[in-house]
Amino acid sequence: MSTPTIKPVILKHRGKPDGSFNVKLRITHQRKVKYIPTTFTVKKGEYDKSFELKSSAIVWMSDFLKQVNEVISSKNTFEWETMSIDQVAYYIEESLKPEEKFELDFFEFGEIVASKKPKYSAANYRSALNSFAFFLGRSDLDISMITSTLMRAYESHLVDKHGKDARALSLYISAIAYIHSEARKKYNDNELDKIRIKNPFEYYKPPKQKPAKKFALPPEVIQKLIDIRHDLKGLHKLAVDTFLLSFITMGSNVPDLYYAEIEGDVILYYRTKTKERRHDDAEMQIRLEPVCAPLINDMKDSSGEKAFKLHRLYTFYKSIADKGNGRLKEVAEMIGAKPFTMKWARHTWASVAFSIGIPKSLINDCLCHVDPDLAVTDIYITKDWSVLWEANRKVMEQFDWK
Numbered sequence: 001m002s003t004p005t006i007k008p009v010i011l012k013h014r015g016k017p018d019g020s021f022n023v024k025l026r027i028t029h030q031r032k033v034k035y036i037p038t039t040f041t042v043k044k045g046e047y048d049k050s051f052e053l054k055s056s057a058i059v060w061m062s063d064f065l066k067q068v069n070e071v072i073s074s075k076n077t078f079e080w081e082t083m084s085i086d087q088v089a090y091y092i093e094e095s096l097k098p099e100e101k102f103e104l105d106f107f108e109f110g111e112i113v114a115s116k117k118p119k120y121s122a123a124n125y126r127s128a129l130n131s132f133a134f135f136l137g138r139s140d141l142d143i144s145m146i147t148s149t150l151m152r153a154y155e156s157h158l159v160d161k162h163g164k165d166a167r168a169l170s171l172y173i174s175a176i177a178y179i180h181s182e183a184r185k186k187y188n189d190n191e192l193d194k195i196r197i198k199n200p201f202e203y204y205k206p207p208k209q210k211p212a213k214k215f216a217l218p219p220e221v222i223q224k225l226i227d228i229r230h231d232l233k234g235l236h237k238l239a240v241d242t243f244l245l246s247f248i249t250m251g252s253n254v255p256d257l258y259y260a261e262i263e264g265d266v267i268l269y270y271r272t273k274t275k276e277r278r279h280d281d282a283e284m285q286i287r288l289e290p291v292c293a294p295l296i297n298d299m300k301d302s303s304g305e306k307a308f309k310l311h312r313l314y315t316f317y318k319s320i321a322d323k324g325n326g327r328l329k330e331v332a333e334m335i336g337a338k339p340f341t342m343k344w345a346r347h348t349w350a351s352v353a354f355s356i357g358i359p360k361s362l363i364n365d366c367l368c369h370v371d372p373d374l375a376v377t378d379i380y381i382t383k384d385w386s387v388l389w390e391a392n393r394k395v396m397e398q399f400d401w402k
Contacts, residue, residue: 002077002080002081003072003075003077003080004027004028004029004072004080004088004092005027005028005029006025006026006027006028006065006068006069006072006092007025007026007028008023008024008025008026008038008040008053008058008061008065009023009024009025009026009035009052009053010022010023010024010042010047010051010053011024011035011051012051018043019043019044020041020042020043020044021041021042021047021051022037022038022040022041023038023040023041023042023053023061024036024037024038025037025038025068025092027085027088027089027092029080029083029084029085029088030081030084030085032085033085034085034086034088034089036089036092036093038061038064040061040064042057067096068092068096071091071092071095071096072092074095074193091192094189094192094194095192095193102144102187102196102197103142103144104142104143104183104187104197105140105141105142105143106141106142106143106145106146106179106180106183107129107132107133107139107140107141108140109143109179109182109183110125110129110179111126111129113125113178113179113182114126114129118259118272119316121272123316123318124171124175125175125178125179127172127175128171128172128173128175128176129175129176129179131158131168131172132154132172132176135153135154135157135158143180143183143197144197144198146176146180146200147200148200148201148202148203148204150200151173151176151200151201151204151206152204154173154176155169155173155207158172158173169207170206170207170208173206173207174206177201177206180197180199180200180201181201183197184197184199215340215341215343215344215347216344216347216348216350216351217337217340217344217348219352219355219398219399221335221337222244222247222348222352222399223399223400224335224337225240225243225244225331225335226244226295226399226400226401226402227402228240228331228334228335229241229244229295230402232331235323235324235327236327236330236331238313238324238327239323239324239325239327239328239331240327240328240331241295241298241299242254242257242299242310242320242324242342243324243328243342243344243345244295244345245257245295245296245299245308246342246345246346247345247348247349248288248289248292248295248296248392248396249267249286249288249392250286250349250366250367250388250391250392250395251345251346251347251348251349251350251366251367252269252284252286252346253271253272253273253343253346254310254317254320254321254342255272255273255317256269256271256272256284257269257307257308257310258306258308258310258311258314258317258320259272259306259311259317260306260307260308261306261307262300262301262304262306262307265287265288265290266285266286266287266288266385267284267285267286267288267307268283268284268285269283269284270282270283270284271283271284271368282368284368285385286385286388286389286392287385287389287392289392289393289396291393291396291397291401292396292401293401294401294402295401320342321341321342324342325341325342328340328341328342346367349366349367349395350363350366350367352395352398353366353391353394353395356394356395356398358391358394358395362387362388362391363391365383365387365388366388366391366392
């Protein structure tokens with residue numbers, strides 16, 4: 001086992017008319033030879049009749065040769081043994097290139113990242129960028145200026161503005177961290193030790209989102225909603241139907257219902273909240289239970305373009321909750337229940353499922369959650385959707401859907 005050897009040389013068939021030569025760096029590795037160019041030139045008198053460089057010529061290359069030897073010393077013998085002569089030459093040549101001043105506007109790059117995301121996800125990234133720009137008082141910033149100190153200051157700003165338990169705290173900072181990581185992936189070359197963008201998140205950790213408070217309606221309130229929905233009209237009926245639609249699909253979030261597709265009696269979507277962090281893209285397949293047919297028929301997309309008609313009624317999914325939650329509050333007063341929002345459907349489904357004896361581990365799967373202790377194992381397991389569907393069927397049978 002050995003490391004590459006180097007030697008400055010001239011190639012006698014590459015001379016210029018005036019007798020000068022460009023100096024090449026000869027690299028020998030595993031009995032193979034490769035030449036890479038240098039910026040040095042030697043003239044007559046600086047090489048002998050055998051075209052060997054004289055010591056006087058090599059002296060003024062000493063700093064350069066020292067730099068080359070430092071590059072070779074940066075890897076151990078085993079690492080060099082795994083590389084071909086072409087890889088060695090490329091590595092040395094790239095390592096010898098002078099450092100260029102690297103500049104990248106974080107907001108411009110962030111917009112590129114956002115533009116490649118689905119519409120619902122892109123909106124979250126743009127909201128984070130707008131929040132960051134408001135904090136900075138500017139909408140342009142070289143990425144080198146994002147430091148751990150700056151991120152701590154931004155976190156303090158968010159706490160002052162939204163409160164320390166606000167979802168925006170983790171949502172916005174996580175989005176900034178993600179955009180930054182995408183820039184590092186694109187512009188850094190760790191293999192060649194070319195670090196153009198330093199990682200401030202080695203020294204600053206984004207705050208973890210605290211678990212959402214558990215809000216669940218009693219089963220009797222769900223039944224009241226089922227009973228009253230036929231008497232409601234307009235936005236009140238649509239709000240209740242959307243809430244119940246979330247409930248019958250194992251607590252599916254509104255964005256997922258908005259974009260869900262359908263094959264036969266099974267809806268398909270990739271959970272917007274977590275799909276970018278999951279090896280399985282947070283895939284969900286949910287069978288629509290026949291017992292819920294009256295509600296399903298009212299909410300289905302007759303064109304078949306999507307599973308449900310929500311995308312035809314609203315230009316953007318956020319409008320559903322914005323307009324619907326106010327109507328749900330009014331309906332709650334009608335039926336003598338405490339105020340609730342669209343998000344309560346998910347917690348309510350889980351609570352009903354647990355109350356009828358469905359194991360927590362299965363409820364976890366139905367909600368498309370991942371157990372961190374089983375994350376690696378899950379990669380190798382094909383999910384049996386029928387088990388989840390059976391659990392949902394049992395929950396739906398607790399109610400009279402008429």
